[in-house]
Amino acid sequence: MVDEQRIQQFRQMAEADPENELGQFSLGKALVDAGQFDESVTPLTRAIDLNSRMSKAYQLLGEALRKTSQNEKAVEVMKKGITIADELGDRMPRDAMVALMKEWGEDVPELSDKPTMSASPTGGAPSGDGFQCARCGRPNGRLAKPPFKGELGGKIAEHVCDGCWREWIPTGTKVINELGLVLSSQAGQDAYDQYMVEFLQLDRV
Ligand SMILES: [Zn+2]
The missing domain is CATH 1.10.3880.10 (Fe(II) trafficking protein YggX)
Structure with missing residues (x-):
């Protein structure tokens, strides 16, 4: 599906049910994927308001804020997101956020274990x-x-x-x-x- 169709579909869903966190998240993500960062901020913020444990939403919102030059806010969102993802064991969004923060030259909150981006995965027995x-x-x-x-x-x-x-x-x-x-x-x-x-x-x- 092309970006515009996806966005349109998710926009309809988000409007039909504004309380559905996944609808807001999906719309925000589709907008980020399409490079419409400005527009993605509202649905992603809403997704986090509805479910503060949606770790991936922090990552996308942080990226969108950074792209729209709202650096201070971006760092604030990422710090919160890293802490939450770390608590939940959502390694993928957590490590992606840590990598972005390092790229931006920002301090990263303390983690429960080492990021798994390196060659040897830590934590959990590999299958x-x-x-x-x-x-x-x-x-x-x-x-x-x-x-x-x-x-x-x-x-x-x-x-x-x-x-x-x-x-x-x-x-x-x-x-x-x-x-x-x-x-x-x-x-x-x-x-x-x-x-x-x-x-x-x-x-x-
Ligand atoms: Zn899983």
């Missing part, structure tokens, strides 16, 4: 098969089998850990209920799949 969860970056906890049939189910089994998959399930239910998605329709199924892909960060694998 030995090169698995790394696309969402949280954990090297273990791979799903035993695809959670459902089809290409997307296979992709999830390959790239998503058990913990992240379990986190998606109640979120997915919320998405269906709050947006009134009809899964028997192709449009409803497509929208649901898209939320799942965004949530599990499968768009970059």
Whole structure:
């Protein structure tokens, strides 16, 4: 899907249900992906207001603020995001934020363990098969089998850990209920799949 179509779709969802954090997050992320940083600030801020534990949202908001020359605010958001991601064990966004802060020449808050960007992963026993969860970056906890049939189910089994998959399930239910998605329709199924892909960060694998 081209950027503008994605943005349009997520904008509709965010407007239809302003209390849905994933709707706001997805809109913000689509805007960042399209280089529309100015516009992404509002939905990303809103996503964090709705769910202060959304670590990836801090990363995107920090980047957007920096791109729009709001450096002080960017650093503030990143520090908070790093601390939260560290507490939650969301290594991927945490290490990405640490790397950005270093690039900007800013101090990084103290972490519970070393960032895993280096060649030898620390923390958690590596599974030995090169698995790394696309969402949280954990090297273990791979799903035993695809959670459902089809290409997307296979992709999830390959790239998503058990913990992240379990986190998606109640979120997915919320998405269906709050947006009134009809899964028997192709449009409803497509929208649901898209939320799942965004949530599990499968768009970059
Ligand atoms: Zn995970």
